[in-house]
Amino acid sequence: MADNTPVQPNGQATQAQLALQKIYVRDASFEAPNAPRIFQEIGESQQAPQVQLNLSHKADQLADGVFEVVLTLTLTCTLQDRTVYLAEVHQAGIFGVAGFADAERDAILGSYCPNVLFPYARQMISELVVNGGFPPFLLQPINFDALYSEQLRRRAEAPAANA
Template identity: 65%
Template sequence: MAEVITNGQANGQSSQPQLVLQKIYVKDVSFEAPNAPQVFQEIGENDTQQPQVQLNLGQRATELGNDLYEVVLSLTLTCTLGERTAYLAEVQQAGLFGIAGFSELDHAGIIGSYCPNLLFPYARQVISSLVLEGGFPPFLLQPINFDALFAEQQRRMAEGGNEAPVLNS
């Protein structure tokens, strides 16, 4: 008797987990230097006041159907000098991922940790280029441990925290 094959798998057999990166792209980018050119003079004249840099990080995932997900990593870097903003650099680095056949926990880990880890170097390069091309000294973001961030989010959710889920459908 012949075995019937459907969509590349034999009847009665489960499909193998699949993770496919289809595309990486910049979804949105912005750079502002609201106090230029005066801020350039302040940076050169006032060496006692160090610029303060703050990074805000976010991510979201959207299910597009057919096991396809858009994952967006958002980075906002704000540099201030005293009370004045020197620059604000923002990027939304996105990727399209085909994710199928994983357990619910593994699926959440892929969306919450693996995908952001993959997108971060691209976002870091965009931020670095924006800052440098904006006329400011080079800035390199340090690596981020998305595995630890995801584990902390899972721990808070298990404790009944009001954290939003990793996946927004």
């Protein structure tokens, strides 16, 4: 089996480096399209509002060994097919990731970086919902390691399904 350890031009192994350079909100939005009537409807309804979370992330290379990772959380709350609110946050970070083999780098960008960004995105979602006049919503922790493993498993199965 070949060793995939990155090597410098002088033949020495490159020391792996991982550095968080910046965390920022790339985009945030909140909509309550049926306000103010929806506040009364929630109080009168016998049903609890339904909440759906959509989660995604992407990583783009900005420079050699520098990546922007964007974690997107979209929270949609509905009551009897009417939108109560929609909150969306694009939480971003710039990470220096150098000296790792490709598979290790991909795992860092697909698991470690979203784990770092998630608490910031969760706080932002919570603030948007409360500032919109609704009861607090606390997102439960997410296991990005398991999500990344599942993504790898699906990629491995995709070629087999096409054969």
